Amino acid sequence: MVILKTPAEIEIMAEGGRRLAQVIGGLKKEVRAGVTTLFLDKLAMKLIKECGAEPAFLGYRPHGSLKPYPHTICASLNDVVVHGLPSDYVLKDGDVLKLDLGLKCGGFYVDSAVTVPVGSVSREAQKLIHVTREALGVGIAEARSGKAVGDIGHAIERFVAKNGFSVVRSLTGHGIGRELHEDPQVLNFGRKGTGEELVPGMVLAIEPMVAAGSGATKQLADESFVTADGSLAAHFEHTVAVTDRGPMILTKV
Numbered sequence: 001m002v003i004l005k006t007p008a009e010i011e012i013m014a015e016g017g018r019r020l021a022q023v024i025g026g027l028k029k030e031v032r033a034g035v036t037t038l039f040l041d042k043l044a045m046k047l048i049k050e051c052g053a054e055p056a057f058l059g060y061r062p063h064g065s066l067k068p069y070p071h072t073i074c075a076s077l078n079d080v081v082v083h084g085l086p087s088d089y090v091l092k093d094g095d096v097l098k099l100d101l102g103l104k105c106g107g108f109y110v111d112s113a114v115t116v117p118v119g120s121v122s123r124e125a126q127k128l129i130h131v132t133r134e135a136l137g138v139g140i141a142e143a144r145s146g147k148a149v150g151d152i153g154h155a156i157e158r159f160v161a162k163n164g165f166s167v168v169r170s171l172t173g174h175g176i177g178r179e180l181h182e183d184p185q186v187l188n189f190g191r192k193g194t195g196e197e198l199v200p201g202m203v204l205a206i207e208p209m210v211a212a213g214s215g216a217t218k219q220l221a222d223e224s225f226v227t228a229d230g231s232l233a234a235h236f237e238h239t240v241a242v243t244d245r246g247p248m249i250l251t252k253v
Contacts, residue, residue: 002196004199010203015106019048019051020110023051024112025253027073027099028114031099031116032119033118036087036090037086037089045058053103055101055102055103056109056111057074057101057102058070062181075087075097077096078095079227079231080098080225080226081211081226085222092119094118096115102180109176110176111207113235113236114236115129115133115236128165128212131160132160132165132235132236135159138155139153139156140206140238142155143240144242147197147198149198150193150195153187156189166212167209167211167215168215168217168227173207174186188209188210201241202241203242204241204242205237205239205240206240208235211227212233213231214231238251238252
């Protein structure tokens with residue numbers, strides 16, 4: 001069941017989103033060769049606490065998981081699409097790092113992700129990151145009253161394919177609010193006019209996950225998802241409210 005949010009509740013989420021955007025900005029400044037992903041995880045916890053919020057992922061057990069998530073952020077490298085666990089791995093020049101994190105503020109969750117190049121990355125990686133970021137914008141533009149969830153996925157997949165890459169079909173975006181994951185699922189593919197109708201008050205985590213290869217994935221023992229063919233992956237995400245005035249991105253400063 002889709003849970004609509006009131007304008008006042010959306011404003012609470014927008015405040016949380018501004019705080020999350022600032023946290024992500026602080027993390028991005030520290031991404032460089034020689035830094036560990038565990039350092040970034042600890043920094044994220046510090047920044048979230050300093051802004052008066054709670055980490056959304058720490059201790060969270062999503063549907064299908066065998067155990068609660070043990071960290072503040074997901075730090076997914078290169079062919080890891082999502083749910084990469086922070087570790088003592090030292091970032092090196094050429095790595096492609098996905099940072100996915102959320103927080104809880106005022107009783108509501110917000111969720112966001114960015115892909116950050118470490119130093120100098122390949123031309124393919126540069127294009128993949130650019131296309132995935134743009135695909136998020138294309139998807140957000142469809143989050144309008146009177147459209148449907150399928151319009152978002154259709155627009156994302158069409159844009160990604162036009163640029164020579166593949167969307168990851170096995171992983172999805174989602175509704176968000178008082179729970180981290182709510183209805184509806186927000187696929188990164190679909191047909192126009194299909195799925196739930198978009199109406200004011202819906203809040204969605206739109207998150208294109210894109211691979212340089214086929215887009216097929218497999219899950220590892222640590223519950224992270226990697227591309228099945230070992231190709232690079234990128235991931236961007238915003239929490240977006242559907243309003244009478246069009247899509248409202250909540251997770252930005």
